[in-house]
Amino acid sequence: GIVNGMDVSEWDPTKDKFLAANYDITTALEGKALNKETLQAEVGLPVDRKVPLAAFIGRLEEQKGPDVMIAAIPEIVKDEDVQIVLLGTGKKKFERLLKSVEEKFPGKVRAVVRFNAPLAHQMMAGADVLAV
Numbered sequence: 001g002i003v004n005g006m007d008v009s010e011w012d013p014t015k016d017k018f019l020a021a022n023y024d025i026t027t028a029l030e031g032k033a034l035n036k037e038t039l040q041a042e043v044g045l046p047v048d049r050k051v052p053l054a055a056f057i058g059r060l061e062e063q064k065g066p067d068v069m070i071a072a073i074p075e076i077v078k079d080e081d082v083q084i085v086l087l088g089t090g091k092k093k094f095e096r097l098l099k100s101v102e103e104k105f106p107g108k109v110r111a112v113v114r115f116n117a118p119l120a121h122q123m124m125a126g127a128d129v130l131a132v
Contacts, residue, residue: 011124018121032125039126042119043110045083053083055127057120060090060098060113069131070097077108085127087112087119 010016013031014024020038023031033049040047054076060066066088073084086098086109098111112119124130 011121013125016121016125018118019125020122023125035122035126036128037126039085039122040083042122043085043112045085045110046107051081051083052128053085053126054129054131055123056084056086056088056131057123058088058132060088060094062091064088064090066090066094066098070094070101073101073105073109077105082108084109085112085123086110087116087123089113089115 013019013028014022016022019035021031021034023035036049036053037047040053045053056066056069058064058066069086076082077084089095095113098113102109102111
């Protein structure tokens with residue numbers, strides 16, 4: 001990896017080896033939709049292109065804001081048809097909190113508390129919104 005950056009060739013959606021469907025500017029709408037469906041199926045969420053899908057990928061440490069994200073999730077999902085996928089590891093208290101949020105909202109939230117580079121690529125390619 002590149003500290004505080006990314007390798008643009010590794011993450012290029014036209015040739016990213018971890019994506020279900022590669023895409024470019026002319027095929028982005030269909031390519032992202034196919035990657036979204038793959039992501040939803042992979043993490044066990046209902047597959048539906050029309051449901052907005054937000055993703056968070058990062059270390060579960062105070063400076064990255066997982067406590068803010070965890071507090072916001074119930075407000076986001078309670079009245080909205082939305083899905084949220086979170087990927088990361090870090091402090092055990094945040095890992096436990098993410099899993100508890102997933103348990104409260106089983107059809108809307110998935111928390112993957114392990115390192116998974118291929119899933120990170122699929123999340124970037126398939127999400128409608130990235131939470132940073």
